[in-house]
Amino acid sequence: MSSPVTFVRNQWYVAAYGREVTSEVLGRTVCGEAIALFRTGSGTVAALADRCVHRRFPLSAAPSQVVGDTVVCGYHGFTYDGTGTCVAVPGQSRVPRTARVTAYPVVEQDSFVWVFIGDPALADATRIPRAPWLADEAWTTVSGMEPLAARWGLLVDNLLDLSHETYLHGGYIGTPEVAETPITTEVDEEARIVRVSRHMADAACPPFYANSTGITGRITRWQDIEYFPPCLYTLHSRVAPVGVLPPAEGPDDGAFHVEVVYAITPSTATSTYDFWAVARDFARDDEEVSRFLHDSNRTVVLQDVTALDLLETVVAAEPAGTQELSINIDTGALAARRMIAAMTAGMTAATDAAVDATAGAAAGAAVR
Amino acid sequence: MSTTFTVDWLPGSDVLRGRCHCGATSSAQDPATLLDWLGAHPDGHDTSGPEALLAPLPAGVAGDA
Ligand code: FES
Ligand SMILES: [Fe+2]
Ligand SMILES: [Zn+2]
Numbered sequence: 001m002s003s004p005v006t007f008v009r010n011q012w013y014v015a016a017y018g019r020e021v022t023s024e025v026l027g028r029t030v031c032g033e034a035i036a037l038f039r040t041g042s043g044t045v046a047a048l049a050d051r052c053v054h055r056r057f058p059l060s061a062a063p064s065q066v067v068g069d070t071v072v073c074g075y076h077g078f079t080y081d082g083t084g085t086c087v088a089v090p091g092q093s094r095v096p097r098t099a100r101v102t103a104y105p106v107v108e109q110d111s112f113v114w115v116f117i118g119d120p121a122l123a124d125a126t127r128i129p130r131a132p133w134l135a136d137e138a139w140t141t142v143s144g145m146e147p148l149a150a151r152w153g154l155l156v157d158n159l160l161d162l163s164h165e166t167y168l169h170g171g172y173i174g175t176p177e178v179a180e181t182p183i184t185t186e187v188d189e190e191a192r193i194v195r196v197s198r199h200m201a202d203a204a205c206p207p208f209y210a211n212s213t214g215i216t217g218r219i220t221r222w223q224d225i226e227y228f229p230p231c232l233y234t235l236h237s238r239v240a241p242v243g244v245l246p247p248a249e250g251p252d253d254g255a256f257h258v259e260v261v262y263a264i265t266p267s268t269a270t271s272t273y274d275f276w277a278v279a280r281d282f283a284r285d286d287e288e289v290s291r292f293l294h295d296s297n298r299t300v301v302l303q304d305v306t307a308l309d310l311l312e313t314v315v316a317a318e319p320a321g322t323q324e325l326s327i328n329i330d331t332g333a334l335a336a337r338r339m340i341a342a343m344t345a346g347m348t349a350a351t352d353a354a355v356d357a358t359a360g361a362a363a364g365a366a367v368r
Numbered sequence: 369m370s371t372t373f374t375v376d377w378l379p380g381s382d383v384l385r386g387r388c389h390c391g392a393t394s395s396a397q398d399p400a401t402l403l404d405w406l407g408a409h410p411d412g413h414d415t416s417g418p419e420a421l422l423a424p425l426p427a428g429v430a431g432d433a
Contacts, residue, residue, distance in 0.1 A: 182377035187406075190371035328384060331375050331399040338403060 003320040005151045005269040007031040008230045008343050010118030012128045014263035014275055017143065018108050021045050025071060027060030029267045031117045035104060036060040040069040046082035047104040047115045053086065054078045059101075111135045111143070111277070112263060129228035133259040133279035140284040142294035143261075143277035146301050150312035152230070152266035153337070155274060158304055159233050159262055160196060160333035162223055168307055172300050177203035177221070185331045187339065194339060196225040196332035202242050208296050209239045212289050213256045213282060218242040225332065229340050235260040257281045260297075270312055276301050373406045375399065391415040396422040 015028045016037055026037045027050050034050035036059040048071070050058045057075035058064070064074035070087060072079045078099065079088040086099035105116040105123035111134040116123035133139040148155060158164065165174035177200045186195040200221040209215065222238040238246075240255035247254075263275035278297050283289040315322075326334055370389045377384055378395075386402045387393045392413035396402040401422050405412060 182379055184377065185375040186372060187374075188372040326398070326400055328377050328382060328397075328399060331377070331384065331403070334399050334403055335375075338407060 002315050002318055002322075005153070005266075006344050007117070007266050008340060010116075010122050011230055011343075012107070012114045012116050012123075012125075013231045013265045014112045014273070015047065015106075015115045015265065016113045017145070017275070018045070018111055018113055021113055023066040025060045025064055025066060027058060028273070029271075030115060031266050032268055033117060034058065034060075035115060036064075036071065037106075037113065038066045038071055040066070040082050042069055044082065045106050045108055045113055046071075047106040047113075048080060048082075048084050049102040049104075051101065052078050053099055053101055054089075109135075111141070112275070129232040131232065131234060131259070131261045131277070134261060134277050136279075139259070139279040139281055140290060141277055141279040142290050142297065143275070144294070144298055144301070145273055145275045146298070146305050147267075148272040148274050148305055148308055149270065150272060150308040151270050151315075152264055152272040153340075154308045154311055154315075155262075155264050155272055155304075156227075156229075156336055156340070157333045158308060159235075159264070160194070160225065160227060160336050161329050162196075162198065162225070162235075163329040168303055169300050171207065172296060172303070173206050173208045175204040175206050178223075179329070183329065183331065185335055187335045189339070189342075192229060192339060192343070194225075194227045194229070194332060194336045196223075196227075198223045205239070208293070208300075209256070209258075211296075212280070212293055213239060215239070215241055215256075220244060227332075227336055229336060229343060231263050231265060233262040233264060235262075270316065274301060274305065373409075375402060375406070388413055394422055398422075 013030050015030050015035060016026060020026055021037045021039050023039055028035050028037060036048045036050040037045060039045055048059060050060050052059055052073040052075065054076055057073055059071050059073055062074060065072055070079050070081050077090040078086055080101060081087050084101040084103035086095050089095050105120050107114045107125045107128060109128060110131040114128050134141050163179040166176060166179035181198050181200045184197045203219055203221045205215050205219045220240050220242050224236040227233045237258040237260055238255050244254040246252040259279040261277040265273040267273055276297060278293050373389055374387050375384050382397050383395050384397065384399060384402050385393060385395045386406050388406055388409050390409060390413050392415050394402065394405050405422055
């Protein structure tokens with residue numbers, strides 16, 4: 001069978017958009033852990049293990065409900081506060097001391113609800129990567145989430161190699177120049193960031209940008225990816241009439257800027273939440289542009305979903321270690337796989353070369 | 369100290385050029401080979417001599433362009 005899927009623990013993951021978490025309990029599975037998310041009466045987000053300690057009924061399933069700052073299990077009424085402590089049980093006044101469910105560290109930031117999967121003592125909120133545009137009034141954002149019936153690594157591969165835009169997304173965001181233009185890859189092993197840049201000096205303008213910016217001719221198109229493994233991917237996209245470069249100083253007024261953000265959240269071994277957002281600094285009050293960018297990006301994401309769901313059925317049926325072939329366009333994705341393998345092994349390759357010796361046999365096949 | 373390395377795809381060629389944070393450089397035509405070398409720092413990283421060539425390049429391609 002195919003290579004086993006591993007999750008990187010002791011990391012922050014996006015479980016939802018803040019707008020999705022209300023006084024209706026939302027169930028999400030992150031890295032194989034079932035989580036019940038809800039907003040308490042006081043407005044804060046709580047993330048509890050989605051299994052009642054009594055008879056394991058999911059707290060996210062009806063008729064479980066939020067009452068004030070607590071959630072009441074829909075089966076027999078065990079009542080939990082936002083820390084997971086059971087504060088009431090039916091029929092008796094004594095609440096067993098062991099009556100509690102796991103509470104996940106949770107942070108609401110940049111329009112996302114982040115949860116920490118792993119040892120809560122290691123949850124450092126300052127290590128959550130940022131996507132500030134999504135909650136910044138100077139930008140207008142459209143966003144959504146599509147579930148993927150594929151392992152999360154396939155989405156990492158997909159997003160780190162944008163040459164696929166030319167083929168899979170031709171007529172939407174792809175043009176011949178994307179696949180033709182060489183990339184630069186930069187790996188910061190300590191900060192754990194993989195950067196991939198592709199600067200197209202003279203390229204056709206795909207409908208995604210032509211219709212949103214109004215540019216009619218050819219463009220100078222820059223794609224600068226910053227990936228913060230495992231979960232957050234940002235693409236800084238700069239589009240300008242051909243030849244228009246940023247000024248030596250002052251604002252880059254001659255260009256259109258789009259920040260494309262993905263949160264790659266593993267759900268089960270073979271399913272993934274594909275959160276996507278597109279923020280722009282132009283036509284900010286134009287709802288037609290918002291609708292167009294929303295619908296176009298969702299279409300593009302669904303093209304990826306179709307391809308990756310198919311790919312999952314292929315790799316799931318193949319023996320572990322089935323040979324792939326990598327070429328220059330894959331440099332960023334290979335670098336990301338290696339960083340993820342090193343994080344899974346609990347250390348970076350930079351700090352301990354022994355990771356190759358010990359984990360090499362297992363990781364070696366996976367990271368090529 | 370910086371822990372950043374870079375891989376540049378030399379324009380107009382199929383050659384990838386890696387530069388380690390220690391200053392050592394190397395070229396290859398296969399990203400996995402180059403990433404192996406970069407990840408192995410400091411093994412095989414020599415900043416004094418000419419750059420390592422990890423695999424034969426086609427005729428007419430300079431390793432240290
Ligand atoms: S299962 Fe939740 S109260 Fe019985
Ligand atoms: Fe895509
Ligand atoms: Zn080195």
